[in-house]
Amino acid sequence: xxxxxxxxxxxxxxxxxxxxxxxHTICFPVLNCHSCPISVFACPLGVIGxxxxxxxxxxxxxxxxxxxxxxxxxxxxxWVCPFGFVQELLYKVPYIKFGIPNWLRFIKYGVFAGLVVxxxxxxxxxxxxxxxxxxxxxxxxxxxxxxxxRGSADAVGLSVRLGIVxxxxxxxxxxxxxxxxxxxxxxxxxxxxxxLSLIFPRRGDQCTDCAVCGKTCPMEIDTKKxxxxxxxxxxxxxxxxxxxxxxxxTRSVNLWG
Amino acid sequence: MLRKVLVVVLFVLSIACLLYGAxxxxxxxxxxxxxxxxxxxxxxxIKIPGYQQNSxxxxxxxxxxTEPEVVNAMTFxxxxxxxxGRLISNYPDLKMLKGRMxxxx
Numbered sequence: 001x002x003x004x005x006x007x008x009x010x011x012x013x014x015x016x017x018x019x020x021x022x023x024h025t026i027c028f029p030v031l032n033c034h035s036c037p038i039s040v041f042a043c044p045l046g047v048i049g050x051x052x053x054x055x056x057x058x059x060x061x062x063x064x065x066x067x068x069x070x071x072x073x074x075x076x077x078x079w080v081c082p083f084g085f086v087q088e089l090l091y092k093v094p095y096i097k098f099g100i101p102n103w104l105r106f107i108k109y110g111v112f113a114g115l116v117v118x119x120x121x122x123x124x125x126x127x128x129x130x131x132x133x134x135x136x137x138x139x140x141x142x143x144x145x146x147x148x149x150r151g152s153a154d155a156v157g158l159s160v161r162l163g164i165v166x167x168x169x170x171x172x173x174x175x176x177x178x179x180x181x182x183x184x185x186x187x188x189x190x191x192x193x194x195x196l197s198l199i200f201p202r203r204g205d206q207c208t209d210c211a212v213c214g215k216t217c218p219m220e221i222d223t224k225k226x227x228x229x230x231x232x233x234x235x236x237x238x239x240x241x242x243x244x245x246x247x248x249x250t251r252s253v254n255l256w257g
Numbered sequence: 258m259l260r261k262v263l264v265v266v267l268f269v270l271s272i273a274c275l276l277y278g279a280x281x282x283x284x285x286x287x288x289x290x291x292x293x294x295x296x297x298x299x300x301x302x303i304k305i306p307g308y309q310q311n312s313x314x315x316x317x318x319x320x321x322x323t324e325p326e327v328v329n330a331m332t333f334x335x336x337x338x339x340x341x342g343r344l345i346s347n348y349p350d351l352k353m354l355k356g357r358m359x360x361x362x
Contacts, residue, residue, distance in 0.1 A: 047331055050334070054338040060278030060328070
């Protein structure tokens with residue numbers, strides 16, 4: 001299953017940045033910057049920010065996020081998101097590993113409300129605090145390639161962005177999917193619907209409450225007796241990576257059913 | 258039961274938002290003649306079909322855009338808002354909002 005997931009993540013990273021296709025009328029609900037010269041779809045966060053800045057609500061984007069949230073939710077983070085894939089690769093780099101307190105996970109909701117919505121509404125999308133101007137994915141896929149292609153860039157802005165990319169990379173090397181857990185505003189949107197999602201790990205009848213799944217979970221979700229799903233404490237963090245399924249001695253974790 | 262009801266309500270809401278936003282919603286956008294004039298004043302000539310070179314003939318024009326067209330325009334910063342709340346194209350020609358043409362400046 002891990003190999004299949006790896007192949008899907010790799011294929012998604014390529015297909016979302018295939019270059020010759022430009023369907024920027026459509027958003028795809030993963031963090032993939034539409035300012036990237038080779039991106040295929042628009043990033044929902046960028047579109048939300050631009051729309052709210054001019055006093056409009058992007059209904060098609062909200063509809064898309066709701067629909068994908070109800071069907072897939074954070075399965076997209078675990079199986080499709082190119083930046084999630086990059087973070088998983090970074091975590092394989094030998095480096096000091098560390099844990100994070102649980103309350104840090106709430107920061108991402110603040111990032112969505114503050115930097116994606118409030119800053120464009122009350123300041124503008126030109127504000128240096130606007131999420132897209134700080135987004136590490138935007139820096140990697142857009143700011144750096146465009147600076148190279150143009151041969152010039154705003155030195156201060158690019159330096160700040162490179163500093164953020166470097167910081168996120170270091171944190172991702174030390175803590176698995178640090179950005180997804182703590183910062184990602186798109187993950188925050190999808191996590192709200194995770195509990196209701198159609199594709200989500202569920203506990204089977206053979207479960208013996210051995211809690212092996214909790215010990216192997218990359219998102220560090222506590223596993224207790226749950227009625228809704230496998231996880232009872234914070235299921236909104238589950239990215240459906242199925243590490244729990246792999247390690248479960250009774251194979252009682254299923255993706256749906 | 259409550260969960261199922263919530264899922265159904267959200268599902269219906271998502272389909273309604275998606276269909277209305279993607280296929281029925283129209284957004285009125287005005288062209289940016291101020292920018293056109295500014296460009297002309299500094300000596301940059303842009304030939305736009307429908308606009309002649311004499312500035313007396315300029316009239317503010319508007320066009321309805323679908324939401325996906327606006328999404329496309331927004332992804333390369335093609336629309337902004339005037340003080341009175343009107344949406345204007347950041348380009349002198351509204352036709353530029355429908356493609357991925359960069360700003361001529």
